[in-house]
Amino acid sequence: MSEIVLEGRNIVRDYHVSGGLFGKPKTVRAVKGVSFTLEKGKTLAIVGESGCGKSTLGRILTLIDPQSEGELLIDGKPINIARDRVTPEMRRKVQIIFQNPYGSLNPRQKIGEVLGEPLLLNTNKSAAERRDLAMQMLVKVGLGPEHYNRYPHMFSGGQRQRIAIARALMMSPSLLVLDEPVSALDLSVQAQVLNLLADLQDEFNLTYVFISHDLSVVRYIADEVMVMYYGEVVEYGTRDEVFSNPQHSYTKTLFAATPKSDVASIRARLEKKKAAA
Amino acid sequence: MALLEIKNLSVGFDTSSGQFMAVQGIDLHVDAREVLAIVGESGSGKSVAMLAVMGLLPKTATVTADTMTFNGHDMLTMTTKQRREIVGRDVAMIFQEPMASLNPCFTVGFQLEEVLRFHMKMDARTRRTRAIELLQQVGIPTPEERLNSFPHQMSGGQCQRVMIAIAIACNPKLLIADEPTTALDVTIQKQILDLLVSLQAKHGMGLIMITHDMGVVAETADRVIVQYKGRKMEEADVLSLFETPKSPYTRALLSALPENATGDRLSTVADFMKNEAANAGAAT
Numbered sequence: 243m244s245e246i247v248l249e250g251r252n253i254v255r256d257y258h259v260s261g262g263l264f265g266k267p268k269t270v271r272a273v274k275g276v277s278f279t280l281e282k283g284k285t286l287a288i289v290g291e292s293g294c295g296k297s298t299l300g301r302i303l304t305l306i307d308p309q310s311e312g313e314l315l316i317d318g319k320p321i322n323i324a325r326d327r328v329t330p331e332m333r334r335k336v337q338i339i340f341q342n343p344y345g346s347l348n349p350r351q352k353i354g355e356v357l358g359e360p361l362l363l364n365t366n367k368s369a370a371e372r373r374d375l376a377m378q379m380l381v382k383v384g385l386g387p388e389h390y391n392r393y394p395h396m397f398s399g400g401q402r403q404r405i406a407i408a409r410a411l412m413m414s415p416s417l418l419v420l421d422e423p424v425s426a427l428d429l430s431v432q433a434q435v436l437n438l439l440a441d442l443q444d445e446f447n448l449t450y451v452f453i454s455h456d457l458s459v460v461r462y463i464a465d466e467v468m469v470m471y472y473g474e475v476v477e478y479g480t481r482d483e484v485f486s487n488p489q490h491s492y493t494k495t496l497f498a499a500t501p502k503s504d505v506a507s508i509r510a511r512l513e514k515k516k517a518a519a
Numbered sequence: 520m521a522l523l524e525i526k527n528l529s530v531g532f533d534t535s536s537g538q539f540m541a542v543q544g545i546d547l548h549v550d551a552r553e554v555l556a557i558v559g560e561s562g563s564g565k566s567v568a569m570l571a572v573m574g575l576l577p578k579t580a581t582v583t584a585d586t587m588t589f590n591g592h593d594m595l596t597m598t599t600k601q602r603r604e605i606v607g608r609d610v611a612m613i614f615q616e617p618m619a620s621l622n623p624c625f626t627v628g629f630q631l632e633e634v635l636r637f638h639m640k641m642d643a644r645t646r647r648t649r650a651i652e653l654l655q656q657v658g659i660p661t662p663e664e665r666l667n668s669f670p671h672q673m674s675g676g677q678c679q680r681v682m683i684a685i686a687i688a689c690n691p692k693l694l695i696a697d698e699p700t701t702a703l704d705v706t707i708q709k710q711i712l713d714l715l716v717s718l719q720a721k722h723g724m725g726l727i728m729i730t731h732d733m734g735v736v737a738e739t740a741d742r743v744i745v746q747y748k749g750r751k752m753e754e755a756d757v758l759s760l761f762e763t764p765k766s767p768y769t770r771a772l773l774s775a776l777p778e779n780a781t782g783d784r785l786s787t788v789a790d791f792m793k794n795e796a797a798n799a800g801a802a803t
Contacts, residue, residue, distance in 0.1 A: 291704040292675070399561070428560040428731050430788035433775040437784055455704050458734070462777035462785070499709035501734025503776060505762050508737050512758065518720070 246318070247417055247449045248280040248303065253312035255298050272298045274473040275312065280466070282416070283443070285450040287464035287481075289457065289496065295473040296453050297421055303451055304338040304419045316417065330364040337410035341422035343402035347394040353380070353405055354390040360412045375412065382445075383408045384438060400431035404438065411442065419451045424459060436463060457500045461485055469493050521548035522693055522725045523572065523610075528584040530564070530571050538581075541567045543749040549693065549725045554716070556728040556740035556757070558772070560788070564749040565729050569695050573612055574602050590692055608638040611686035615698040617678035621670040627681050628666030634688045653684040657714060676707035680714070687718060693725040694718075700735065712738055733776055737761060745769050 255273040273295045280286045288296045301307045302314065308324035315321070316335055340346040347356060357376035361367050367375070377387045383404040394402060403423060410418055420439070424432040436459065442448060454460050460467060460481075467484040469477040469492065476490040488494050502508075530542040542564040549555045559565045571582045572594065587594040589610060594602070614620040622630060631653065632646045641649065647666075654662035657680040670678055679699060686694055696715060700708040716739055719726045728739055736743055736757065743760045745753040745768065753766040764770045771788040773779060 291706055429733065429772060430560050430775050433777075433785035433787045434789070436777070437787065440784070457705065458777040462780050495706060499706045501708075501712075501732070501738045503734050503737035503761065503773075503778070505758065508758055508761055511738065512741075515720075 244281045244283070246279050247282045247316065248278075248286075248451070249313075249315040249318075250276055250278050250303075251313040251315070252277050253299070253302060253309045253314060255295070255302060255307065256310040272473055273302070273309075276468075276470075276475050277312075278468060278475075278478065280449060280451070282449055283447050284465040285443070285452055285463055286466045286468060287452045287454060287460040288468050288470060289454060289460055290470035291455060294470045296470050299470075300338065300419050300421050300451065300453050303417075304336050305332060306338070333364055334413045335415055336417045336419065337413060337415040338419040338421060339403075339406050339410050339423050342426050343399055343406050344426075346406055347402060349394055351394070352390070353392050353394070353397075356394075356405060357409055357412055360409065364413060376408075379408045379412060382411070382442070384434075398431075399427055400434060403427060403435055407435075407438065407442070411446070414446065415448070417449045417451070419453070421453045422455070423452075425454065425456060432459070439463070457496060469496070522551045522553075522590055523547075523549045523727075524586060524588050525568075525572070526585040526587075528568060528571065528582070528587065530567050530576065530583075531581045533579045533581075541580075541749055542571070545746070545749075545751050547744055547751075547754075549727060551692065551725050552719075552723045554719060554726045554728065554739055554741045556730060556736045556743045557746060558730060558733065558736055558743060559746035560731055562748070563746045565746050566697050568746075569612070569697060569727065569729060573606055573610065573695070574599070575612075604638075607634060608689040609691055610693045610695065611689070611691040612695040612697060613679070613682050613686050613699050615701050617675055617682050617702065618670065620682060621678055623670055625669075626666065627668050627670065627673070631666070631681065631685055631688065634685055638689045649688070650684075653688055654681070656687070656718070657681070657684045658710075659684075676703055676711065679703065679707075679711055683711075683714065683718070687722065687724075690722060691724060693727070695727045695729070697729045698731070699728075701730075701732070708735075715739070733772060745772070 252275045253273055254271065254275050257270045257272055259268045259270055261267045276299060278286065288299060290296045302309050305321065305323050305328050308322065313320050321332065354373065354376055357379060358372040361372045361375065377390060380387060380389055385401065385404055397405065424435050427435060443450060452463055464481050467479065467481050468475055469484070469490065471492045477484055477488065477493045484493065488497060525545065525547050528542055528545045529540060531538045531540045545568055557565045570576050572587065576582065584595060589605065592605065628650055631650045635641045635646045635649055650666060651662045654665060659665050659677060659680055699715065700711050703711060712735065715726065728735065730736060740757045742756050744751055745766060747768045752768045753760070753764070760769065764773060774786045775788060777785060
């Protein structure tokens, strides 16, 4: 049995909403007790519609937000950032990649600085070392050293997502949280980025938490799948279990809503249309 | 006669490094009661071609075409004033970002009634009744209350429904939907696509779906045009496109779908075009 990198035990997250001047303050429970374990080198996909709490969970796992209740264990150590400060060692373990590559890069920062910054903040490497590492990382994600001095606006969406991936990998993390990393990209660019992620996972033995609402991508990349609905986990199992035998009605709705592009279903649709006309 | 007929359409943009051709010699036609899908990756000129039809391109763009007729009107020689009467009434367009295409300063009802006031010259009471009826048609619950909502008080899917209501307000003959579901979840995407197709069938509209998602094409289209770098690569009815794609680019696009993955890697369009070029080189 291989080692468990990430474990969640009954994680809960509440948001407190002030009710305004005369209203009563409300509490919104965005994540309602989520438990899971994830082994090293595997990919866990979290699926659900917008507002189901999947990104909130991602933020808790990345140590951006604290959990309200429950336990989060990374490499077997319990972590609660509401109580303890986040140390550089913890930051080094988990990194995140966001959905929109246009919003997640500072337009006034050169790519070299983008990549060097995590090292500057969390390590005491010299400027020359940081520069070398950044150059190497650019080559690893399929860009070139000549891109070091360029600004984000000079890149396409797919290239920017590569830069975001490079930035996340600078700290050589063991766990990477990917929050809808390909939903803003075209089909062909999406294929390139998914290939890159698969290659990097093999090379660095990375563990992925892959947040997505696209089931065809999830089916391609995930080992385990967790389906969330209104903050609760409604289905959790290996990819084959979930895809071949969905239990919960919401999972079935999700499958039914995914566009089918095989010839048989197109033919069925056209025939139905002809019958209606 | 075709509802919209375009022959040899080219669109160029003046840039500091010379003219950039976004669309190069595209022919297309749409009949009434037909769903045409235009597929391509970003930068393939699929939106630009349709914006040219609507006359919504910036002044730096030069549009040339041999013919561009809509319902018998010549769109090339038309004055701006004549165009404004047609656009929004007979041809309507839905954009990708529903949140960004509604004005945040006005209520949904105001924006919906604006079209009716401008194009149909309705009085206030008829406008309101018609607005409620339209919101009902696109499946928004309690439309009377929703008329007074602002866009930020609604979800993305609901905003897109409002956009569709505005687009179909004057019973257009042609509806152009530019990536109508890209910003939405799969479950909402399904609802919006079903809504568009049912409205299309009910009103007998022509519908142009611009998209990069082959799944959306498979679910909605009758006929498909595949576009790449401003050129038309292939035109076929939807079944033969998926069954026997002719152009190498279409085959590349289809093999990049995650559900068609063979083995561990997804084939990308770049790989495919490289192989194709190598094969062509070897053959000659």
